[in-house]
Amino acid sequence: MVSEKAGGPARLSRKNEQSADGVRLNKYLSEAGLCSRREADRLIEAGRVSVDGRVAAQGQRIAQGQRVVVDGREVVPEQELILLAVNKPRGAVCTTDRRWGDKTIYDVVDCGKRIFSIGRLDKDSEGLLLMTNYGDILNKIMRSGNYHEKEYLVTVDREITQEFLKKMAAGVYLRELDVTTRPCRVELAGKYQFRLVLTQGLNRQIRRMCEALHYRVKRLVRLRVMNIELGDLKPGEYRPVTRKEYAQLQEQLRNSRNPGQRETRKYRGS
Numbered sequence: 001m002v003s004e005k006a007g008g009p010a011r012l013s014r015k016n017e018q019s020a021d022g023v024r025l026n027k028y029l030s031e032a033g034l035c036s037r038r039e040a041d042r043l044i045e046a047g048r049v050s051v052d053g054r055v056a057a058q059g060q061r062i063a064q065g066q067r068v069v070v071d072g073r074e075v076v077p078e079q080e081l082i083l084l085a086v087n088k089p090r091g092a093v094c095t096t097d098r099r100w101g102d103k104t105i106y107d108v109v110d111c112g113k114r115i116f117s118i119g120r121l122d123k124d125s126e127g128l129l130l131m132t133n134y135g136d137i138l139n140k141i142m143r144s145g146n147y148h149e150k151e152y153l154v155t156v157d158r159e160i161t162q163e164f165l166k167k168m169a170a171g172v173y174l175r176e177l178d179v180t181t182r183p184c185r186v187e188l189a190g191k192y193q194f195r196l197v198l199t200q201g202l203n204r205q206i207r208r209m210c211e212a213l214h215y216r217v218k219r220l221v222r223l224r225v226m227n228i229e230l231g232d233l234k235p236g237e238y239r240p241v242t243r244k245e246y247a248q249l250q251e252q253l254r255n256s257r258n259p260g261q262r263e264t265r266k267y268r269g270s
Contacts, residue, residue, distance in 0.1 A: 023061060025061065031136065094120040119142050160192060174209070
């Protein structure tokens with residue numbers, strides 16, 4: 001694995017972006033590296049968050065100096081942004097839930113900071129997974145309306161036909177989700193392999209698409225998320241996102257910003 005000595009996590013200075021009336025609580029928790037905004041809303045709804053000793057409410061704003069506690073532990077926003085490119089090995093799950101005894105991505109990645117994954121790859125899938133301690137990046141990349149690209153290499157159980165490729169590219173109706181997938185780019189990569197680029201992330205989407213066309217996925221590897229590529233990382237290895245990659249990513253995310261949001265972070269990595 002890539003170690004601190006080899007460069008460590010990509011770190012970016014993060015200035016205090018609170019306005020005069022504070023920041024929304026779910027954003028505060030997200031920027032603290034605790035979880036995504038959606039997960040923060042669930043914690044608040046469950047009564048697990050308090051502000052200055054009182055149970056927090058949805059939509060509450062946090063002013064500088066207020067004390068935020070989740071499950072009895074104080075939450076303090078990180079001052080540095082961490083962004084890692086990880087090669088998730090097959091068999092690891094993207095969750096902190098250890099009830100089933102599975103190996104988690106947090107067993108694979110130990111950077112000494114609390115981070116979480118940007119999206120997920122299912123247990124049997126492998127390849128590029130981005131991990132960060134900054135929820136705004138997660139929200140911008142994962143929001144399906146932004147049409148951000150993710151590229152995959154897929155191996156199936158029988159020979160691929162041109163008809164199969166055309167149907168995959170046009171969009172496939174998934175009966176169990178009652179939805180037709182967006183058109184996507186697909187190209188043949190071998191007798192039993194194809195590449196495709198998606199701009200949405202439905203649950204087990206590629207496997208469901210293949211099954212609807214009577215194919216079974218034998219191996220699924222994510223090669224790219226937007227401009228960041230898996231490269232030559234071996235399963236279980238991770239690296240900091242480079243300065244150039246981060247700049248390109250920010251440019252692609254420019255139109256994904258919330259109204260009035262300003263980007264104040266500067267890259268400190270390689």
